[in-house]
Amino acid sequence: MGMTGKERLTALLSGKEVDRIPVLSVCQYVTYGLMEKTGAYWPEAHYDGEKMARLSAGGAEILHLDAVRVPYCQTVEAEIYGSAIKDGGRTHLPSIAKPAFSLGEEPRIPENFTAKGRIPAVLDAIRRLKQTVGAETLVMGSLVGPFSVAANIIGVSALLKASLRKPEQLVPYFEAAEKTAEQYAQAIIDAGADAIVIEDMMASLDMISPKTYRVMAAPYEKQLIDFIGGRVPVIIHICGKLDQVMKDVAATGAAAISVESAVDIPAAKEEFRQAGITTPILGAVHPIDVLLEGSREDVREAVQQSVAAGVDAISPDCAIAPDTPLENLLELTKAAAELDL
Amino acid sequence: MADKDILSELKQSILDFDEDAALELAQESLAQGIDPVEAVGVLADGLNELGVKFERMEVFLPEIMLASDAFKNALSVLEPEIKKKNTEGKKAIPIVIGTVQGDIHQVGKDMVATFLATAGFEVYDLGVDVAPSRFLEEAKRLGAKVIAAASLMSTTRPVQKDLIDFLEAKGVRDQFIVLVGGGVVTQEWADQIAADGYGQDAIATVNLAKRLLHVA
Numbered sequence: 188m189g190m191t192g193k194e195r196l197t198a199l200l201s202g203k204e205v206d207r208i209p210v211l212s213v214c215q216y217v218t219y220g221l222m223e224k225t226g227a228y229w230p231e232a233h234y235d236g237e238k239m240a241r242l243s244a245g246g247a248e249i250l251h252l253d254a255v256r257v258p259y260c261q262t263v264e265a266e267i268y269g270s271a272i273k274d275g276g277r278t279h280l281p282s283i284a285k286p287a288f289s290l291g292e293e294p295r296i297p298e299n300f301t302a303k304g305r306i307p308a309v310l311d312a313i314r315r316l317k318q319t320v321g322a323e324t325l326v327m328g329s330l331v332g333p334f335s336v337a338a339n340i341i342g343v344s345a346l347l348k349a350s351l352r353k354p355e356q357l358v359p360y361f362e363a364a365e366k367t368a369e370q371y372a373q374a375i376i377d378a379g380a381d382a383i384v385i386e387d388m389m390a391s392l393d394m395i396s397p398k399t400y401r402v403m404a405a406p407y408e409k410q411l412i413d414f415i416g417g418r419v420p421v422i423i424h425i426c427g428k429l430d431q432v433m434k435d436v437a438a439t440g441a442a443a444i445s446v447e448s449a450v451d452i453p454a455a456k457e458e459f460r461q462a463g464i465t466t467p468i469l470g471a472v473h474p475i476d477v478l479l480e481g482s483r484e485d486v487r488e489a490v491q492q493s494v495a496a497g498v499d500a501i502s503p504d505c506a507i508a509p510d511t512p513l514e515n516l517l518e519l520t521k522a523a524a525e526l527d528l
Numbered sequence: 529m530a531d532k533d534i535l536s537e538l539k540q541s542i543l544d545f546d547e548d549a550a551l552e553l554a555q556e557s558l559a560q561g562i563d564p565v566e567a568v569g570v571l572a573d574g575l576n577e578l579g580v581k582f583e584r585m586e587v588f589l590p591e592i593m594l595a596s597d598a599f600k601n602a603l604s605v606l607e608p609e610i611k612k613k614n615t616e617g618k619k620a621i622p623i624v625i626g627t628v629q630g631d632i633h634q635v636g637k638d639m640v641a642t643f644l645a646t647a648g649f650e651v652y653d654l655g656v657d658v659a660p661s662r663f664l665e666e667a668k669r670l671g672a673k674v675i676a677a678a679s680l681m682s683t684t685r686p687v688q689k690d691l692i693d694f695l696e697a698k699g700v701r702d703q704f705i706v707l708v709g710g711g712v713v714t715q716e717w718a719d720q721i722a723a724d725g726y727g728q729d730a731i732a733t734v735n736l737a738k739r740l741l742h743v744a
Binding site for chain 2: 273275278279280282283284343344347348350351352392393394395396399428431474475476479480505506507508509510
């Protein structure tokens with residue numbers, strides 16, 4: 188008898204042996220097909236804990252992933268700070284319409300942060316997922332990293348420009364975002380999640396320099412992970428070609444690092460080996476080239492390539508496009524399950 | 529010669545992403561009687577040089593954004609002069625450009641808009657989060673035959689298809705040349721949704737627009 192998905196990922200995240208390579212989607216995995224199969228649809232599933240749980244549970248019940256996660260978008264925190272959110276309707280994710288603050292304004296931390304906005308629905312969904320699929324599947328609560336929350340509350344352009352010109356002006360936003368991330372993480376742990384995903388998509392080298400990552404993103408990621416303190420394992424996800432900062436990402440103390448296929452994974456593994464770093468690397472199947480546009484054969488090949496490159500678990504590079512064909516996602520789990528380690 | 533100095537300084541203002549210097553030097557170049565097209569040329573050289581460094585991961589997006597601001601500053605002075613000259617010749621071709629609905633990424637789209645403008649197109653930038661219906665309305669209103677739609681997220685790329693489907697549904701698809709681009713867009717995707725062209729970057733998009741519109 189093999190391990191359950193939960194046992195498998197728990198083992199991986201605590202440095203133990205696994206029976207086969209785990210497969211999950213660290214970032215959002217909802218597709219139109221999954222909505223049809225579960226009968227839970229966007230946009231309602233962003234606001235309603237029961238629908239959110241039902242749709243996410245499809246990750247286990249239909250896609251056979253080793254983990255499920257909530258929520259789907261990256262706007263939950265920013266909305267509570269007062270950023271205007273544009274609803275994505277049935278087909279798209281909510282996005283930031285207007286950031287809450289202008290650079291220089293004091294970032295007020297909303298009181299009772301975790302009782303506001305969509306956080307109660309996310310927490311409700313976590314509790315439900317623990318009941319429905321949690322016995323065999325890892326239930327992950329996902330929050331947005333402090334650097335990226337700051338980008339969502341003052342605007343990406345303003346943040347990026349200030350990161351060169353007026354970095355000191357950004358510190359209050361990072362500090363506020365880190366504090367509220369601690370509160371949110373605590374609530375996710377209290378709701379019973381088995382793991383936390385930190386998505387810090389803006390802390391990518393597609394966006395900022397390695398120096399900016401080290402000074403403005405990594406310290407707050409680390410502070411948040413220190414706060415979580417190993418009570419649940421943390422998977423950190425950062426997009427883009429991270430080669431120059433992989434060791435810095437590992438130094439945040441995350442239990443695993445989720446990366447894109449843009450990263451030279453064999454080089455990162457070798458760098459880790461030499462430095463005595465054992466942090467697993469998760470990835471790296473391209474959500475567009477392979478999962479959206481590829482054939483099932485392409486998916487199978489990408490899974491094999493990822494394993495050959497040295498990933499410790501199979502995961503798409505980042506969020507899955509909602510029009511991704513279901514059969515490709517099914518192939519992802521099937522191909523991983525059939526691999527001999 | 530003074531000419532050469534000011535042009536190299538102008539380029540340097542881009543490499544230093546110095547908005548103020550770019551503006552002052554653009555004014556200075558006009559005062560010295562330098563051809564504004566030549567001035568835009570060196571600014572573009574500066575951006576291209578930074579672009580190469582960006583590819584090599586020697587500079588990063590914030591530098592490119594600030595350089596792009598510096599470029600726009602200089603262009604605000606140079607472009608009216610170029611237009612004066614252009615109107616002496618034939619009329620510029622209008623193009624509407626925007627980032628698709630649900631997507632607020634601005635930088636890449638801005639860069640393409642800027643390059644199209646400097647190449648002599650009359651560019652109407654609809655901004656970000658642009659609905660298919662708005663692309664059509666504005667293109668009609670402005671008499672633009674070209675619609676350029678950017679998507680920078682895997683989750684918003686389907687909206688490029690929505691745009692084309694919308695034009696089809698309205699029965700006006702054949703009246704517009706639809707160009708698609710953005711970080712998540714590929715030639716394959718452009719083919720799949722039957723877009724008229726795929727611009728991999730700003731310069732490729734300019735060349736593509738020129739080719740499709742039969743302007744040299």
